[in-house]
Amino acid sequence: MYERQHIVAAARGDEPMDTIIKNVNLVNVFTAEIYPADIGIKENRFSAIAPYHQGSPAFEMQGKVQIDAKEKFAVPGFIDCHVHIESTMVTPDMFARALLRNGTTAAVIDPHEIGNVLGMEGVEYMVQASKGLPVHILTTVPSSVPAVPGLETSGAVFGAEEIEKLLQLPEVVGIAELMDYVGVIKQSPRMAGIVQKGLDLQVLNEGHLPRVTGRDLHAYLAAGVNSDHESRSVNEIIEKLRAGMLIYIRESSVSQFADIAAKAWQELPYAANIAMCTDDVEPNDMLHNGQMNRVVRRCIEEGIPAPLAIRFASLNGAIRYGLRDRGAITAGYLADFSLVDSLETMDVADVFVQGKHMVKNKEILVDIRSSIPPIGKNTVMIPSLTEQDFAVHAPVQHGMVTIHTMEMTEIGTTKLGTLQLEVTDGKITELPEDYVFAAVVGRHGQNRKPFVGILKNAGLHAGAYATTVAHDSHNLVVAGKNARDMLLAAQNLKASGGGLCIVQDGEKMAQVDLPIAGLMAAEPIEELGPRVETFNRVARNLGVKVGRRSPSMALSSLTLTVIPEVRISDLGLVDVGKQELIPLFQN
DSSP states (O other), rough: TTTTHHHHHHHHTSEEEEEEEEEEEETTTTEEEEEEEEEEEETTTEEEEEETTTTEESSSSOOEEEOOOTTOOOOOOEEEEEGGGGGGGOOOOHHHHHHHHTTTTEEETTHHHHHHHHHHHHHHHHHHHHTTTTTEEEEOOOOOOSSSTTTTSSOOOOOHHHHHTTTTTEEEEEEEEOOOOHHHTTOOOOHHHHHHHHHHHHOOOOOOOOTTHHHHHHHHHHTTOESSSSSOHHHHHHHHHTTEEEEEEEOOOOOOHHHHHHHHHSSSSOOOOOEHHHHHHHHHHHHHHHHHHEEEEEEEETTOOHHHHHHHTHHHHHTTTTTTOOOOTTSSHHHHEEEEEEETTTTEEEEEEEEEEEEETEOOOSSOOOOSSOOOOOOOOOOOOOOGGGEEEEESEEEEEEEEEEETTTOOEEEEEEEEEEEEETEEOOTTTTTTEEEOOBBBBBBOOOOEEEEOOOOOOSSSSEEETTTTOOOOEEEESHHHHHHHHHHHHHHHTEEEEEEEEEEEEEEOOOOOOTTTBSSOHHHHHHHHHHHHHHHHHHHOOOTTEEEOGTTTTTTTSSSSSSSEEEEEEEEEETTTEEEEEOO
């Protein structure tokens, strides 16, 4: 018997449907329309759609199960074009569980974070742990492990050879965000070789191109990379859309770009090269505000028509990744869809995956578990430390020095600053009110003392804040007003296997344990989210504020050596544009 024989027979009306969803408002992403219809499902696919004419379906369908949608909106399953599971702080099965509740039925993951901690072992774990889950999880292989060699130390190093091996894993569809965009543009041997592997094997090369325009933009495209989720201004998005680059509208816990994307869309309303992603969403944020449905909701709030916003979140992502039978509600496609009460709120009530009712009235009906256990080793391998290791050691014993600082701007970007400070007994131990010490402790067995710099505008006015969620090499980062609290925060994370910790006056005020690679915990977001919420509350009370980021993500990108213009790593201060280290002290 042919695979679709019964599906076709049901479409003809010769067999009953397995399920009929009656009385829906169908969101047609092909034509950007909304109209009443009945949906017929046979086996795992949509078999027929009956639009209403004068209050009745164009044709009657018989079905074993009939569900009255009561005029809810039927939308295709959302497709997240770029997401790091690790940033949700949960394992792939718990991630899939959270996605389903929010109407996301396919996701393209970049296991870049665990790759930087555990190398190929970490990537293979994420691929295997994502198999057999109701959410269709595709993988892109991390391209930047580390993001910039020589400027930071990660737990592994990926070159073209490692990338090629990982591309052979199941459900791998491309090479993940090519964050060393300077290396791509200048054709460094490492980055040119990695991009060429993607071209040779005919998989997608995914982009990461913040604030790059003009000839450098065209050089990046010419290299064979044609997507971006890092555009930060209206003019930047317009230029990239006109150049043919696929723009992913992003609303994450770290960066929110729906407002500027909507303004760009108003300038170019016929642009077809727009999709969506979440990138990094922390667990408590997902719990309260959703996942891909949050991106859709925000775009609608900013003026993009609902059917078009839903198309960006479904069909356009399916086209990007060659998912030829996903992303729309139409005969022959896999029956992945949601029923939502309101397009303005995007509040998901019911979710169907391949015709199976997975979420009913917001309650998950199935048990979701990975077939393999999480990785159990403690990856926080830091040397023995003392309070002296968290002081800035000056090149003179006494007197005034000028030191380079890293300054956070109001929107969360960074710039280089300078500060004159007094040195006592060869050390700097006191800072002005708006400044904190910022240390990066290598946790991948480097066995080096931390690099300690100075950070402005982090908001922290007392105590210390430590995290092992520090993109992308995920060394241990500690910001603090005094060495004692900084040391204790670092020691707490070493003992727990990683996570987030705040210490004040020698007392632990809040901690979130993430023992899986220092990035994740094997529990649902309903349990982990409230602990992150508590951490955020404590951090806010201590003044932590960096751009639009939530407190738990506030320090996560201080070490991201591919976001302009100044970052900090275990090796020192980094000039991102020049890709070189900056002397801590000014000559």
